Amino acid sequence: MSAAAVSSELVIPSDALLKHWQGHRGLTRRVIAAFPDDQLFSFSIGGMRPFGMMAIELLSIGPPMMQGIVTGEWPQRREDVACPKEDVLRRWDEATALIDELWPRIPAGRFQETMTAFGQYPGKVHDLLLYAIDNEIHHRGEGYVYLRALGIEPPAFYDRG
Amino acid sequence: MSAAAVSSELVIPSDALLKHWQGHRGLTRRVIAAFPDDQLFSFSIGGMRPFGMMAIELLSIGPPMMQGIVTGEWPQRREDVACPKEDVLRRWDEATALIDELWPRIPAGRFQETMTAFGQYPGKVHDLLLYAIDNEIHHRGEGYVYLRALGIEPPAFYDRG
Numbered sequence: 001m002s003a004a005a006v007s008s009e010l011v012i013p014s015d016a017l018l019k020h021w022q023g024h025r026g027l028t029r030r031v032i033a034a035f036p037d038d039q040l041f042s043f044s045i046g047g048m049r050p051f052g053m054m055a056i057e058l059l060s061i062g063p064p065m066m067q068g069i070v071t072g073e074w075p076q077r078r079e080d081v082a083c084p085k086e087d088v089l090r091r092w093d094e095a096t097a098l099i100d101e102l103w104p105r106i107p108a109g110r111f112q113e114t115m116t117a118f119g120q121y122p123g124k125v126h127d128l129l130l131y132a133i134d135n136e137i138h139h140r141g142e143g144y145v146y147l148r149a150l151g152i153e154p155p156a157f158y159d160r161g
Numbered sequence: 162m163s164a165a166a167v168s169s170e171l172v173i174p175s176d177a178l179l180k181h182w183q184g185h186r187g188l189t190r191r192v193i194a195a196f197p198d199d200q201l202f203s204f205s206i207g208g209m210r211p212f213g214m215m216a217i218e219l220l221s222i223g224p225p226m227m228q229g230i231v232t233g234e235w236p237q238r239r240e241d242v243a244c245p246k247e248d249v250l251r252r253w254d255e256a257t258a259l260i261d262e263l264w265p266r267i268p269a270g271r272f273q274e275t276m277t278a279f280g281q282y283p284g285k286v287h288d289l290l291l292y293a294i295d296n297e298i299h300h301r302g303e304g305y306v307y308l309r310a311l312g313i314e315p316p317a318f319y320d321r322g
Contacts, residue, residue: 005265006179010171011272012287018167020291045206046309104166111172126173130181131319137295138318141302148207157299158292 014111017126018103021133022096023160028058028136029092030155031143032085041082043146051146054139055088056080062132063095065117066102069110069125074118175272178287179264182294183257184321189219189297190253191316192304193246202243204307212307215300216249217241222293224256226278227263230271230286235279 032040032055040052060078068074083091106125116122123131147154193201193216201213221239229235244252267286277283284292308315 006176007265007269008174008176009269009272010173011175011178012171012173012291013169013273014172015167015169016285016287017172020288024295045306046312048306048309104168108168108170111170112174124177126177127181130173134185134298135318137298138302138305141299142306144299145206145209145303145306148209151207157296 014103014106017129018099021129022099024133024136024140025062025092025096025099027155027157027160028055028140029089029096031140031147032088032092034147034152034154035085035143036150036152037085039146039150040085040088043150045146045149048142050082051139051143052082052085052088053080054143055092056082058136058139059088059091059095061135063098065128065132066099068117069115069128070102070105070107072115074116077118175264175267178290179260182290183260185294185297185301186223186253186257186260188316188318188321189216189301190250190257192301192308193249193253195308195313195315196246196304197311197313198246200307200311201246201249204311206307206310209303211243212300212304213243213246213249214241215304216253217243219297219300220249220252220256222296224259226289226293227260229278230276230289231263231266231268233276235277238279 032051035043035051039050041050044050057080060080064075064077111124111126111129113125114122115125115128117128121128144154144157193212196204196212200211202211205211218241221241225236225238272285272287272290274286275283276286276289278289282289305315305318
């Protein structure tokens, strides 16, 4: 069956996508919190980054991406620098509030427009947002293995409350 | 800012969501293929399942979920049983074709309806589909750590071709 047979009917509502993302972000916060303070920026498997650095990467993507989508001005991505776990969690909560604040200001029709994220990554806005969400799920999945390897049971994947 | 301020405007097209899922499925196929035959169903970290069993789980969710969404009849989920890597890849390709075949048959408006997946999991159809995609990204992220621990470089996360 060719791709041409597939409808371009719009199927996911804006408010559901925000809720979906923030549900994932709540789960990621619990994964960050589950790491012992002294392992968040040190524990690693197979030469990969510690989970804390992945969390810092997520903070350097989501909130500035929202600013870019709303305003058309893309901030420089911050350099990823380790910090105490409590600071990661505080920055996470600030990002949660910022995303909630900016989302309703996304201009009508913007989701279907093509933008170049951070001056480097062109894509439809809905795809840019899905990329940010997917990247978070991906790294969090890596974090689940770190937690299991540390003997810690991760929070349930399906719990997005 | 309250959730009530967020628009319920529809923002993601059906064809883009299919392409998004199949792009992820292509990447997951490459991750399955990257495992040595003798590690796919044996290598594990922290007491977790081998990646092959996670791939089998994904096969037991995506294709029957499509059948349920299109027909309203939800097949029993198959029991997850290990099999040779070539069989996993063959079943993966069959699922790819089935999803492409069924997607255009999703009834108009169905994405906004509530269904009970597999008789157990109620949700809007767009959320059920996102759950299946997210679950795949999550387990594949776990598979990335397994590959790194085996000294194998995983395929690039951003490559969905």
